[in-house]
Amino acid sequence: MRDINAMNGLKAALSFVLSAISVATFAAAGLVAWPQAAVLMAAATVGGYVGAPVARALPAVAVKLIVIVLGMTMSAVFWRAFA
Known part of the structure; x- marks a missing residue:
């Protein structure tokens, strides 16, 4: 799979x-x-x-970066928090 938008969609589906679960x-x-969970779900x-249209509008290199x-x-944040 080489299409960054298709990969992003697959990532979103797997994340869901x-x-x-x-x-x-x-x-x-x-x-x-x-x-707290309700706030996280809304966000x-x-x-x-919001992220999907923005990702589609950006060049693939920008999304990867x-x-x-x-x-x-x-x-790095998690490493410092748990190290």
Whole structure:
């Protein structure tokens, strides 16, 4: 697969499936803080609807750079938080 938009769509679909499984598992165990979860769900929904058109409008190289920079930044934050 070489189309960045198709890969982004596949990533979004897989992310949805994994998130749904996670929510179901944690909800069944009674471990969900629902007020905070509602904020996260709303933000994720808005991000999904806003992010897709923005990603399609940007050149593929820009999307790849954004993904790399965000991934490295998140990795560094988590590394520092748990190291």
